[in-house]
Amino acid sequence: xxxxxxxxxxxxxxxxxxxxxxxxxxxxxxxxxxxxxxxxxxxxxxxxxxxxxxxxxxxxxxxxxxxxxxxxxxxxxxxxxxxxxxxxxxxxxxxxxxxxxxxxxxxxxxxxxxxxxxxxxxxxxxxxxxxxxxxxx
Amino acid sequence: xxxxxxxxxxxxxxxxxxxxxxxxxxxxxxxxxxxxxxxxxxxxxxxxxxxxxxxxxxxxxxxxxxxxxxxxxxxxxxxxxxxxxxxxxxxxxxxxxxxxxxxxxxxxxxxxxxxxxxxxxxxxxxxxxxxxxxxxxxxxxxxxxxxxxxxxxxxxxxxxxxxxxxxxxxxxxxxxxxxxxxxxxxxxxxxxxxxxxxxxxxxxxxxxxxxxxxxxxxxxxxxxxxxxxxxxxxxxxxxxxxxxxxxxxxxxxxxxxxxxxxxxxxxxxxxxxxxxxxxxxxxxxxxxxxxxxxxxxxxxx
Numbered sequence: 001x002x003x004x005x006x007x008x009x010x011x012x013x014x015x016x017x018x019x020x021x022x023x024x025x026x027x028x029x030x031x032x033x034x035x036x037x038x039x040x041x042x043x044x045x046x047x048x049x050x051x052x053x054x055x056x057x058x059x060x061x062x063x064x065x066x067x068x069x070x071x072x073x074x075x076x077x078x079x080x081x082x083x084x085x086x087x088x089x090x091x092x093x094x095x096x097x098x099x100x101x102x103x104x105x106x107x108x109x110x111x112x113x114x115x116x117x118x119x120x121x122x123x124x125x126x127x128x129x130x131x132x133x134x135x136x137x
Numbered sequence: 138x139x140x141x142x143x144x145x146x147x148x149x150x151x152x153x154x155x156x157x158x159x160x161x162x163x164x165x166x167x168x169x170x171x172x173x174x175x176x177x178x179x180x181x182x183x184x185x186x187x188x189x190x191x192x193x194x195x196x197x198x199x200x201x202x203x204x205x206x207x208x209x210x211x212x213x214x215x216x217x218x219x220x221x222x223x224x225x226x227x228x229x230x231x232x233x234x235x236x237x238x239x240x241x242x243x244x245x246x247x248x249x250x251x252x253x254x255x256x257x258x259x260x261x262x263x264x265x266x267x268x269x270x271x272x273x274x275x276x277x278x279x280x281x282x283x284x285x286x287x288x289x290x291x292x293x294x295x296x297x298x299x300x301x302x303x304x305x306x307x308x309x310x311x312x313x314x315x316x317x318x319x320x321x322x323x324x325x326x327x328x329x330x331x332x333x334x335x336x337x338x339x340x341x342x343x344x345x346x347x348x349x350x351x352x353x354x355x356x357x358x359x360x361x362x363x364x365x366x367x368x369x370x371x372x373x374x375x376x377x378x379x380x381x382x383x384x385x386x387x388x389x390x391x392x393x394x395x396x397x398x399x400x401x402x403x404x405x406x407x408x409x410x411x412x413x414x415x416x417x418x419x420x421x422x423x424x425x426x427x428x429x430x431x432x433x434x435x436x437x438x
Binding site: 021022023041043044048060063070074091093098110123126127131134 | 159162165193199299305313342344364377437
C-alpha cells in the first residue's frame with residue numbers, strides 16, 4: 001500500500017492519544033520485531049505488535065482499530081520485558097483498547113450478558129474479573 | 138542463622154496473608170495446602186481482615202488511578218495489622234506488589250490514591266510471595282529436614298507463567314529469562330525439576346474469557362513442551378494458569394487427538410505431600426486432571 005508521509009501524519013492525534021494513555025514514546029520503536037517474535041499469541045493476531053506501532057505513526061488509525069492485535073494481547077509482558085528500546089508494549093496495547101472502550105458508544109469487546117451459565121459455573125473469578133477489566137468499558 | 142530441624146517447633150513466625158477471591162472458592166486446594174504446610178514449617182498465615190478483590194489486573198494505563206484503589210486499600214489495611222503482606226496467587230502478588238512500588242515511588246499518585254481511599258499509606262509494607270517465605274524465612278534446607286514422604290524420581294515441570302516475574306524490575310523476584318526459585322523448591326522436596334522452554338510463557342491469561350480458542354493453543358504449547366521434556370506433572374503458583382492449563386485440557390483433547398493429558402499440581406499441594414500432610418486435606422478432588430493416580434503410582438498414597 002502506498003502511504004504519503006508528512007510531519008502532520010506521523011504526529012497524528014490518534015498516535016498522540018496512544019502515547020498519552022500508555023506513557024510510551026512510539027517513536028522509540030525501531031521495528032526490530034522482538035515483541036512480535038516472542039509474543040505467545042502473535043499467531044492469532046492480524047498484525048504484529050511492532051506493525052501496530054508503525055501503523056499508528058503512519059496515521060492508519062482505522063486499520064489499527066479494526067485489527068484484533070490489541071484484543072488478543074494477554075498483557076503477559078513478554079514483549080515489555082524483551083524490548084531493546086525499553087518500550088512497555090503491553091501498555092501500548094492497553095492504550096489502544098482504551099481508545100475504543102472510552103468512546104461514548106461503549107462498544108465492549110465482551111458481552112457479559114451473553115456468557116452462558118455453564119461457562120460462568122466453570123470459570124474462576126480471577127479470569128472473569130481480569131477479562132472484564134480488559135474487554136468492557 | 139542456623140536453621141536446623143529442631144528449631145522449627147521453637148520458631149514462631151507470623152505472616153499477614155491475603156488469600157484473594159479465587160483461593161476462597163475454586164482454588165481452595167492452593168489455599169488449604171498452603172495453610173497446612175505453613176503450620177508444619179513453623180509459621181502461621183494470619184488472614185488479613187476485611188479483604189476485598191485486588192482487581193486481578195494491574196492497570197497499564199498511566200491515568201487509571203481508580204483500579205489502584207482496591208490494592209492500595211489492601212496495603213493500607215495490612216499496614217495497620219503488620220509490616221508484611223503475603224500472597225499465594227501470582228496475579229494478586231503482581232497487582233499488590235506493583236501497586237506498592239508505585240505508591241512508594243510516585244508522590245503525586247500516592248497523594249491522589251490516599252485522598253481517594255481516605256487512608257494514609259506510604260508504600261512501606263513488604264509484599265511477599267509464599268515461595269519467598271519458604272526460601273528466605275524458613276529456608277529450603279530446613280524444609281528438607283521436615284520431609285515425611287519421598288518424592289524422589291517424580292519429574293515435575295515448574296511453570297512460572299508471567300505474573301511472578303514480570304516486569305522484573307518491579308517484581309524483583311527472580312531472573313527474567315532464567316528464573317530458578319521453583320527449581321530450587323522442587324530440588325528441596327526431592328522432585329526432579331524438568332527444564333522446558335515454555336516455563337515463563339503466558340498461559341493465555343484472561344483470553345480464556347476473551348478468546349478461549351487462543352488460550353487453548355497457549356496451554357497446549359506449554360503442556361506439549363513439558364511432556365516432550367519428560368514431565369510427569371506440571372506445578373504452578375497461579376489459579377489463572379492452573380485453570381488454563383488444567384481445566385482447559387478438555388478442549389485440548391477435543392482439538393488434538395492423542396494428547397495424553399498431564400496432571401497440574403499446585404506447589405503447595407506437592408509440598409503438602411512431601412511434608413506428610415493427610416492427603417484428604419490437600420483437596421486433590423479440585424484439580425481437574427486428577428493427580429492421585431500419579432501419586433499412587435509413585436507410592437505416595
